[in-house]
Amino acid sequence: MxxxxxxxxxxxxxxxxxxxxxxxxxxxxxxxxxxxxxxxxxxxxxxxxxxxxxxxxxxxxxxxxxxxxxxxxxxxxxxxxxxxxxxxxxxxxxxxxxxxxxxxxxxxxxxxxxxxxxxxxxxxxxxxxxxxxxxxxxxELRPMEPAAQLPHYHRAHHAPDKDGWLQQVNQALKAITGGDLDKVVLARVTDFSLSGPISPAALLAASQRINPRCYHFMLATEPQQALVGSSPERLYARRGREMDTEALAGTADLDQPGLLDDAKNQWENSLVVADIHQRLTDIVDEMAVMPVELVPLRHLQHLRRRISARLLQADDAQCVARLQPTAAVGGLPRAAALDFIHQHEPFDRGWYSGSVGYLSQDESEFNVVLRCAQTGGEQIRLYAGAGIVSGSDPELEWQEVERKAATLGTLLTAENQG
Known part of the structure; x- marks a missing residue:
């Protein structure tokens, strides 16, 4: 039919x-x-x-x-x-x-x-x-209209800018060296002024075509305001009392060899695994951690360990409260990392690093809100972040957020507008 x-x-x-x-x-x-x-x-x-x-x-x-x-x-x-x-x-x-x-x-x-x-x-x-x-x-439903064309951007403004980012990462490394933090995930926003109004659906459709192995999502609560993104990371999926989550942490260029053997990235991933284990231990009766694997994306590759558990009770509010924000998007210890973020990031994260998805009595699934943008008329704000741990290089972390922002940002360049 x-x-x-x-x-x-x-x-x-x-x-x-x-x-x-x-x-x-x-x-x-x-x-x-x-x-x-x-x-x-x-x-x-x-x-x-x-x-x-x-x-x-x-x-x-x-x-x-x-x-x-x-x-x-x-x-x-x-x-x-x-x-x-x-x-x-x-x-x-x-x-x-x-x-x-x-x-x-x-x-x-x-x-x-x-x-x-x-x-x-x-x-x-x-x-x-x-x-x-x-x-x-x-x-009142309308017939389907032709797909909108994407505008390109005229101006881009980073917050923090590169100097501010390098200073912020150095402050985080100082806190890590002093024992206040094990890890903190710092984020950057890029505000674009566009050549015309942007269609959130057109942006997402373009991202779907070029960003494989990702969740693709859009939430528009009112006209001209929408969250759009293509995220590689699952928060959790639940079927009855069976739950699957994961530690997605540790990043390198797609063509860079040796990520599986890199000590800094392995350490970052292991921190996330240990944190998830600690957060879930008293609400599950079984838990298993799979071996580390590589997840290749368009620009980057990540380390991932899948984690399965059997919940004592199928409670989605409890699952979100325990898992969000994961150490992969917030840091460790959680309270100290979030306090550092609130003190040093020059913007409100909004939905970024939260979760998006669905829930029902029988099953639920949420992904982490990463590689995302907030759209509004002729303006768009892109979010990207990087995990800072002992041994992080501020310059390399800046390059990482540049590549992550490119998930959506490259779709708005004049070269991609034909």
Whole structure:
């Protein structure tokens, strides 16, 4: 069934709802892939909008409109227990504890079972009345428009600039030498002034094409404001009580040999593994750490150790609180590293280094918000960071954030605009 017919079938099934009592309904219609989900989402004029693709590419979702919104993981997980099994919430969590999660009105979901449209309906008064409102809401959906072209940037401003970065890294190394820190992850923002308005969906679509083995995500809470990114790192995935997480730390150029044997990068990775083990030890009854492996990306390669565990309780709010921010994006000890970050970084991280994904009663998955940007009209802010440990070279760490920022930044150069 083509997409347009699937929408019509949703209308037909909504029109048949006659119950005048409170309740919940979920209508699901299967259809054939004849439309691009991300481009369709960009054509809509209803918010919030959310797009997420798993790292392996086998699962993707596009959601728009909110039945309900939640501003903490605790609030979201409490309400999730009142929803039917299988209903999903989507959104993001910051490292400061704020969240933006929502139950979508309309969800486009693709996985190994095919593609389907899912419409969620909740009413405290009359299910029929809400069904009539949603029929009018569906009437406001727009046909898919041609994909937008990306602008290029006129000016770029780093914060901190290179001199400030080198000074900041040296301050971090001094704190590490003095025993105050084992590791701290410092970040940089780059603010671009663009030649025209930027489409978050167009930016993400371009990133999907050139950044393999990444999660791809977009969260637009209102017009002209969106988080966009392509991240290689999983925070965790949960199926029932079985959880998979990972230590992704240790970085080198893609063509640089010997990363597996590099003492500094091995040490950085081992710090993250030990931290994850310590954070999870009292909420799991089993844990296993896999051997180290290389993860090659477009510009860089990373060290990764996969970690599996069996939770005592399937509690997503607890999982996020324990794991976020990981030592790979914050540092160690956690409190001291975050205090150093708040004192020295000349900007607010926002969603950067937090997590984005989905949760349900049965399963959940969140990736770490890395290699990302915040878009707004003709402005865009890119985020990138580097882990500082004993032996870090400030100049090399600057080169690392340059390469990480290039994940999205190279898409805005005049050379890539044809």
């Amino acid at each position: 083509p997409f347009d017919q699937a929408i019509e079938q949703l209308r037909d099934r909504l029109a048949q709802i006659a119950d005048t009592v409170p309740g919940m309904r979920q209508i699901c219609v299967n259809f054939s892939p004849d439309t691009d989900a991300l481009n369709w989402l960009a054509s809509q004029r209803c918010w919030p909008q959310f797009y997420w693709q798993s790292r392996c590419g086998e699962q993707s979702v596009a959601a728009c409109g909110a039945v309900e919104r939640y501003y903490s993981m605790a609030q979201a997980t409490r309400h999730l227990g009142q929803l039917p099994s299988g209903w999903r919430l989507f959104g993001a969590n910051s490292i400061d504890g704020d969240s933006y999660l929502f139950l979508p009105v309309l969800l486009w979901q693709q996985d190994s079972d095919g593609q389907r449209l899912i419409l969620n309906l909740i009413s405290d008064i009359s299910v029929q009345q809400e069904a009539q409102r949603l029929l009018r809401w569906l009437d």
